[in-house]
Amino acid sequence: MQDIRNIAIIAHVDHGKTTLVDKIIHASKIFRENQEFGELILDNNDLERERGITIVSKNVSVRYGDTKINIIDTPGHADFGGEVERVLKLADGVILLVDAFEGPMPQTRFVLGKALDLGLKPIVVVNKVDKENCRPDEVHEMVFDLMFNLNATDNQLDFPTLYGSSKQGWMSEDWQKPTDNIIPLLDAVIKHIPAAKTKEGSAQMQITSLDYSSFVGRIAIGLVARGVLKEGQNVMLCTADGQMKRNKIKELHVFEGLGRVKVSEVSSGEICAITGIEGFEIGDTVADVENPEALPRISIDEPTMNMLFTINNSPFFGQDGKFVTSRHLRDRLMKEMEKNLALKVEQGESEDKFIVYGRGILHLSVLIETMRREGYELQVGQPQVIFKQGENGERLEPIETLVVDVPEETAGKVIELATQKKGELLIMEPKGDLQHLEFNIPSRGLIGLRSNVLTATQGEAIMNHRFKAYEPYKGTLPGRTNGSLISMSNGPAIPYSLDKLQDRGSFFIDAGEEIYMGMVVGEHNRQNDIVVNLQTTKKLSNMRSSGADDSVKIAPKIQFSLEECMEYIQKDEYLEITPKSLRMRKIFLDENERKRNSRQTELA
16 A cells, blocks of 8 residues: 545635746656746646646645645636635645744635535645745744635644745745745645555545546546446446446556556546546545445535526627537537536526526636637626525625725725725725724625726736625615716727717727627717717818828727626626627617617506
8 A cells, every 4th residue: 555645725815836846846856957937837738837826626646755645736716616615525634824924814714614614634834934024933833724604623723834935936834934945835734744544444435536538438437435446347337316326447647747647447535537437426426336325416605696598699600709509508518517616507588598696706707718719609798796585584685794905094995995886994004014804795786896996006006806605685886977978879989989989988999990880889988888980980071171180099998808798788788709700799789679679668
């Protein structure tokens, strides 16, 4: 039997998880001397590299002495909590990584709470002690207080602490005595994290992750909880609805370095990948044929937000994308639901509409961005939070804890913006040269708040939020204060028209860009929507007058990211998403149809 340690690395976004995994990989000499490798080895899809965040959790295995350490890199964002909840089932301990200046953040609390509930032993790493203004000792106290508040056991509270810098590649038990390697961390893992348990008995393995190969199909990944799995063995698959399906294991693989190695058998305590299992879902149990016993299902927190996904039916549909029909959209969403546990999809009121439930704007926008890059065209509606009925029949809505670190001179603006959205200020205290603000705020209030806060603070605010609980409805919130500028007809936007209409508002389009009737081309200065004609050209005459031919000076267009577009649109608007473009539009393109619909809504 080999000595195995299964550890998950948990931390807030951008506190250095994936960089630390890089350094552990380098320290264990997985690469040959002449082999090329980049940074952030595990963040291997384009979206993760561009955004600098981990979205999907991944496994890697390193050897230290005679011990094999399976490392699971988890996302730090609460929106990807579904990823965290399923992979913590693989671990026997966690490395909690905390920034030496920022300390534990709200999303750290979310993931750490899940780990402590599962009884996992933590090792605390105070990272980035080379930064200015860092306060490692104070942060250590804050971590202890946080664990105490999360009802950690005495054994969990007696955690070892290491200090260091993932970027510079060193760890030490005393932050004032730097070393030149991260070996002290690997020693701490061997000393404090319990070895993977070996359990005798009939085979049991819960599927916590899946992979896909075009050669062998779907691959089930999980931790063997009991007994031994062998190549060619007949097994029983225990599904969510209580069915038992007979299957046969074709091949077994274990994680070795950044890849996988084929083996003939896997004993309990080891993480493995199985090919040959048909029709499984995450959470199902692979069990013994004679005596099948299912393990308890993975519990996942409920989604807090939904959005309408529908096919693209704008005048420009099919120009950029390869997949444009409702069948393509349905198949893609169903495929996503297999591996994205926190996502739910329901059929909408017609065949081409789907209600997609997720954890937040970021969770849904990553799905949309991925689909967009794969060549899908679709339209989405305004994000809606999910309300619930209380025991006494009252209406409940999701409330979140919002944390903002902001320069002192702009703190007042942030408080004003948050309180307009029904936010309650709980804590206001200095943190280095920043003001640390904490609010309780409805999830509805967060939609569109980030861009307003960044504008008010010249981009210097650091915002984080996490779901707290369902609480009584806080009343109506002020919506977007400005109306939309809507195109009257189809065709390219004429520079002359854009110039003449600049006093009406700001534009989201450039001169010469193709637009269509009903498309939202800008933001009006006032509260109402207005229809504008951007196809008017200058009347030509043979008379000349001084100053008549002044050059046109048009302000640059406002450029929105995908999340900003999702937060900006109103109830009567769609966001059209194609591989090359993001366009906002009215649901009803014709002005008369819009008026008829609004009258019917008022009567109803």
